[in-house]
Amino acid sequence: MTDFRFDLRRGALITAALALLCSVFLVLPASAEAEPFDDCPPATFCLYSGADGTGERRDFTDRQNAESYDATWDGKALSAKNNTAMWACVYGDPAYGGHLETVDLDAEDAYAAGAVSGHKLVPTRALCFTGYERCPDNRVCTFAERNGRGAMTVHLPATDPATRNYGNSYGTGPAPKSAWNRTAKDVCFYPQPTYTGTWADPADTTGVKKFGAYVVLRGDSVTVPAPFAGTFRSHELVTTTGDCQ
Incomplete structure (x- = not known):
């Protein structure tokens, strides 16, 4: 004669194991989506052709300051990430001219179309307001x-x-x-x-x-x-x- 009590106990154990296994799958984290500006490399000032770190990216180090950009990028940057240990000075006109915005260390910024035509990276914010060093x-x-x-x-x-x-x-x-x-x-x-x-x-x-x-x-x-x-x-x-x- 079959011992139904033994089968019931075994069934209960299997059910509990399945429940535990399901709970493990339920708490696994979903694959995280990339955050805006996450692709900007360390020690780099990144300009983006789209808002919030989207679109084409252009990279600059502290040795690659740009008084002006070529025609394909002049006035085309809509956002930026300063991933350097310096201040970023962003200018509305070439040759550090026109409207000025400063971007703090490890900070992001957004721009209107046509607002960015040059930049430089400097150790202190005060140096954004001058260009005599040239x-x-x-x-x-x-x-x-x-x-x-x-x-x-x-x-x-x-x-x-x-x-x-x-x-x-x-x-x-x-x-x-x-x-x-x-x-x-x-x-x-x-x-x-x-x-x-x-x-x-x-x-x-x-x-x-x-x-x-x-x-x-x-x-x-x-x-x-x-x-x-x-x-x-x-x-x-x-x-x-x-x-x-």
């Missing part, structure tokens, strides 16, 4: 924007036949708004392309008081104040400021 040694550099930002002109001094001084004339091009004198001489800036001219003192209602040359001493950088800002048309290098025209 000027080579032993040169006078002028910049289209304040604080050394925007398009830079590197001046290679040449002897002017009229003044016999080392100088450069800008003619009718855009007048600079900031400058760095990295030479061993002082620089005299003028409102005329002929190394001459004066500026009226805006505080003098009589119109009599005039300013002569605007001087930037050797080694100094400056954002040009009123009434001189945006008016420089020439400059010359001099041994002493008394040699200005």
